[in-house]
Amino acid sequence: MSAEHPFDPSALAFETLAVRAQHPVSPEREHSVPLYLTSSFRFDDAEHARALFAEEVTGNVYSRYANPNTDEFVHKLCLLEAGADAVREGSVDGIATASGMSAVFTAIAARVSSGDHVLASRALFGSTHQIFTRILPKWGVSHDYADVSDPSSWERLVRPSTRLIFVETPSNPGLELLDLAWLAEFANARGIPLVVDNCFATPYLQRPLALGASVVVHSATKFIDGQGRVLGGAIVGARDYLAECRFFARHTGPALGAFNAWLLSKSLETLTVRMDRHCSNALTLAQHFEGHAAIESVRYPFLPSHPQYDLARRQMTQGGGIVVLNLRGGLDAGRRALDRLRLCSHSANLGDTRTIVTHPASTTHSKLSAAERAAVGIGDGLLRVSVGLEQVTDVIADLEQALA
Numbered sequence: 524m525s526a527e528h529p530f531d532p533s534a535l536a537f538e539t540l541a542v543r544a545q546h547p548v549s550p551e552r553e554h555s556v557p558l559y560l561t562s563s564f565r566f567d568d569a570e571h572a573r574a575l576f577a578e579e580v581t582g583n584v585y586s587r588y589a590n591p592n593t594d595e596f597v598h599k600l601c602l603l604e605a606g607a608d609a610v611r612e613g614s615v616d617g618i619a620t621a622s623g624m625s626a627v628f629t630a631i632a633a634r635v636s637s638g639d640h641v642l643a644s645r646a647l648f649g650s651t652h653q654i655f656t657r658i659l660p661k662w663g664v665s666h667d668y669a670d671v672s673d674p675s676s677w678e679r680l681v682r683p684s685t686r687l688i689f690v691e692t693p694s695n696p697g698l699e700l701l702d703l704a705w706l707a708e709f710a711n712a713r714g715i716p717l718v719v720d721n722c723f724a725t726p727y728l729q730r731p732l733a734l735g736a737s738v739v740v741h742s743a744t745k746f747i748d749g750q751g752r753v754l755g756g757a758i759v760g761a762r763d764y765l766a767e768c769r770f771f772a773r774h775t776g777p778a779l780g781a782f783n784a785w786l787l788s789k790s791l792e793t794l795t796v797r798m799d800r801h802c803s804n805a806l807t808l809a810q811h812f813e814g815h816a817a818i819e820s821v822r823y824p825f826l827p828s829h830p831q832y833d834l835a836r837r838q839m840t841q842g843g844g845i846v847v848l849n850l851r852g853g854l855d856a857g858r859r860a861l862d863r864l865r866l867c868s869h870s871a872n873l874g875d876t877r878t879i880v881t882h883p884a885s886t887t888h889s890k891l892s893a894a895e896r897a898a899v900g901i902g903d904g905l906l907r908v909s910v911g912l913e914q915v916t917d918v919i920a921d922l923e924q925a926l927a
């Protein structure tokens with residue numbers, strides 16, 4: 524949106540905004556955004572410095588508060604999550620953080636005080652779980668986990684002290700979905716902000732803010748970077764909520780580095796083409812392995828056999844890049860298959876150009892008992908496949924020989 528190329532973002536499609544939204548060019552007239560590797564920025568004079576610190580004027584001061592690269596990344600993400608009208612009206616704001624977990628933690632910690640309560644969905648990313656069960660209790664903040672499949676559990680568990688509702692959909696790794704429109708109505712009727720971890724879907728497949736949620740958090744490490752290079756995170760949503768996050772982040776320091784922000788901004792330019800390919804490859808792979816002799820069940824939001832298929836079709840535009848394969852033969856079968864992979868990577872990340880297979884029962888969730896794992900939908904033979912951008916027939920062939 525430079526002076527050279529004035530365009531109205533409201534008139535542009537998501538795909539175009541992802542490519543074209545860009546901060547004004549510097550006097551060098553560069554085409555691609557430059558990298559601002561500077562810790563601080565100079566003041567014009569004493570009065571300018573005073574006014575900046577008094578927050579009477581806006582401008583760059585210090586890269587823990589803001590940097591042109593982090594601003595650009597977050598501005599673009601605001602456009603994609605909330606739409607150009609919300610950005611123009613100023614009803615939405617965002618901050619960038621050094622990782623997904625610093626986004627999750629900031630979005631929660633900025634909001635709660637001792638004695639407050641948080642209501643969350645049970646199927647959450649492992650570290651988010653640890654924040655609720657091991658970290659927040661140290662500061663007197665309690666939580667409850669509601670049951671995704673039982674709407675009455677939200678009614679039963681919400682309290683006058685509930686300061687926020689935190690959910691993840693689709694969940695990692697079980698691919699459970701939550702009805703965001705229903706939950707947003709539930710939350711808004713009680714004046715409680717709904718915070719959604721939108722990591723698996725990205726704004727291209729699902730826009731929680733449009734469904735009534737107050738705030739979206741991201742691990743940009745995953746599909747937003749999409750190339751397995753950097754950690755990053757972001758919080759985007761209602762301006763008043765973000766003001767609390769901004770204050771908290773400014774003084775506690777989870778800032779995203781300029782270089783990572785610059786990469787992530789570039790990554791957003793290819794988000795839609797990458798996601799289209801992730802999704803079509805994932806659907807093909809899911810369909811291929813449904814009914815396979817070595818596999819008990821396949822879970823993918825856009826397979827009609829997914830228990831929440833109708834909801835997936837309603838709230839997501841495609842099924843995402845993650846497929847869950849439940850192998851016959853439990854733990855041993857899972858470990859055997861991993862050791863036989865030749866092409867696919869055995870790694871802990873997801874949302875990469877390269878297909879990555881993970882076995883949560885022997886790695887990320889090995890500290891839970893089998894019963895605890897079962898309660899969050901993680902069977903002992905569950906393989907999480909983050910389907911990459913390879914020719915999918917090559918990926919299928921590798922998994923076939925690993926399962927043979």
Ligand SMILES: *Cc1c(COP(=O)(O)O)cnc(C)c1O
Pocket residue numbers: 622623624625627648691695720722723741742743744745754755756
């Ligand atoms: C990976 C992940 C996170 C944490 O993100 P990091 O960038 O690794 O800190 C949070 N939520 C979900 C759903 C994730 O998959």
